[in-house]
Amino acid sequence: MAKILDGIRVFDLTIAAVGPWATKLLGAMGADVIKVEAPGGDRLSHAVPPMIKGSSVLYISANHSKRMIELDLKREADRAIALKIIARSDVFVQNMRPGTVERLGLGYDVVAKVNPRMIYVAASAYGRIGPMAGEAGIDPTVQSFCGWCGITGPDHGRGELFRHLAHLDLTTASTITQAVLQGLIARERTGRGQLIEIEMLTAAMALQTTRLAEYFATGEQPAPLGSAASTTAPHQAFECEDRRYLAIGVERDEQWPGFCRALKLDDLISEPRFATNPLRVKHRAELVPLVAERVKTKPSAWWTIRLNHENVPNGPFLTFAELRRHPQVLANGHIVEIDTPHWGRMHVDGLPWKFDATPAGPIRAGGKPGEHTVDVLAELGIVDERDAGRLR
């Protein structure tokens, strides 16, 4: 069956996680993604542990469904090859420090002259204007800067970083993929390419738009609330008799009576202090102890059965060991296993979307740096004169 991005070629000049993850998603949709690396590649991509058979997991993970070529863009012969590929590409993605790609002679102005239909994405941490223009950023520095440590932490305790140091990287990547698709739609309608600029900082702020809304409305910094939601209640973790925590979330008023019945707190259904979500949020300090005391009297499995019966959202705190064979995960391919030529069989993230008419995937392992240079150049009919030149 046809793939959504059949016939779309991506010139991928990305490093670390942000850019690579974005183009990997395009690859999963069927684009021909050609990842271009300098000999040796960037340190962050290749040296970050953990490693599998000598390759960084970060590199392996962010570069599925691509072909890998090596070009030393500081050399004229290599740059000439790059321009030939660019002339036959549809999308250009780069996330180097602002100014770097321009110094390599592949800024938007140059690329647009070679290929006016190019959709060119320039992604950066903090943008190319302002007092921090050109500064580099990685996930934890952007986490620190963007305010989200201030809303994450123990209940009214000290804010903390999210230790899976990739979430804002991948959020920015998602935004890039989305923007490329918008650019392709626009090009289909106007015939023209364009420049798209994306900063990690703005992407991180957009991800917090609901929480920033609280701040803009009140002028007060929202406090970390442990596991609790700020604008719905009860919506947090409760400890059960078996010492396991259960996540329970009442987000809609119609879930409230069922929640009370499940907990055998039927009296609360008609309690005026808790009649609507805004009232339950307002009286959270009175509501939560009543719930916590009741939940503590029975094991988590007991509550899950009762809450499921009333259709109230609830779930356990799972670990990877539980997730990897979880029937829900297996049935939907949320985590899958693939065979790779260099690294053996491995778990990888499943695709985040399903297309009925134009299925995405399957996920293909990428490769080692430069692995596909000869194939790609031969396929594009580009004569590689570099070796001849170097032999002279």
Added chain:
Amino acid sequence: MSHAGSLDGFRVIDLTQGLCGPFCTMQLGDAGAEVIKIEPPAGDFARRMGPPFVAGESAVFLSLNRNKKSVVLDLETSSGRAAAARLARDTDVLVADFAPGAADGYGLAYGQLRAANPRLVYCSITPFGEDGPLRHSPGAELVIQAMAEYTASLGQIGDPPVRVGADIASLNTGIFAAQAILAALFHRLRSGEGQRVAVSEFGSLLHMRGIMWTSMSDPDDWYGFHLDHYTKPHDHGYRTKNGSMYFILRRGSSEDWDRLIMELGMEEVLADPRFADYGRAATSIGRYATEVKPIWEKAFANRTREELVDLIKSVGGDAVPIMDYPSLTTHPQTAALEATAEVDHPTAGRFTTVRPVARFSATPDSIRIPPPTLGQHTDEVLRPAGIAPSRSNT
């Protein structure tokens, strides 16, 4: 036409509530689409999320519903369902977050709409995915975060769970939903063919933790920041005299390193192998960062973080203060990027929100209309479609 958005002229029927679907459709609206938000008579439940409320409007709701028109239809009545189906005939996109199976009961499943509108792009959003034992289970932000094991990277083992403060299960999924819709629209432009697409919150969060899953596949060594961050203590960055900051050393030279160490009076670490290679393993994601943090913090104790940020940048490192919302929103960099926008709402007045993220040179995103009041556009949308608003469907 030169400054129209990339989705100018497309129509989206939005049958979602809460955070996830509305964040998706807001982005389609930002891109220029006409978004018709169908609400039940009681309104989207996000209208009741809060406090805070601004003149009666939920701040959360305001942040997710610009560039939309609100139409009230009661899908529990046959005329309401008929009106929704009528609107679905003439739309490019329909987004729904019904529980799997529920759409059939409303006559709004893809299979029921396709014959009348074969070019339709239909997006289904569910909490857990459309197959498997949890396909009918309801979701909530914390439930999804917990089951996708996000809380394993926060707080401390033995302490009560800590969630990511942002509504990531909802909002990250909203981005994937927008991608799926855009991809399907692109396919339709090239082939004329519509289709059904689907995303789930659980699947989205598990996708975004993929580096972790691969890390656990058969690593050479049980070390690496995507593995040991499971078991590390809270990460608060580095304490200074006046607040916390975060820094990483990765580009410096030996001269830079010597100057940093002299300046901070940390000469004793020059003999410490954990600080080898100009301190690269001693900060941020470095192998020894956690255990040597007290050594840094001792040297930082009598310096302000502004001094330290400047010093670290001057030696080729990256450093930032750990900021809260007041400092973020007033920071000159945030201002330079114009990361926020002001929107005038008919009843709530002027409010501030985060602008559309991507900046397009030819087909820019834009904020054109404020979040609607409940049913504000019912007449305006239904009349041209030949649907008489009546008591039974409004």
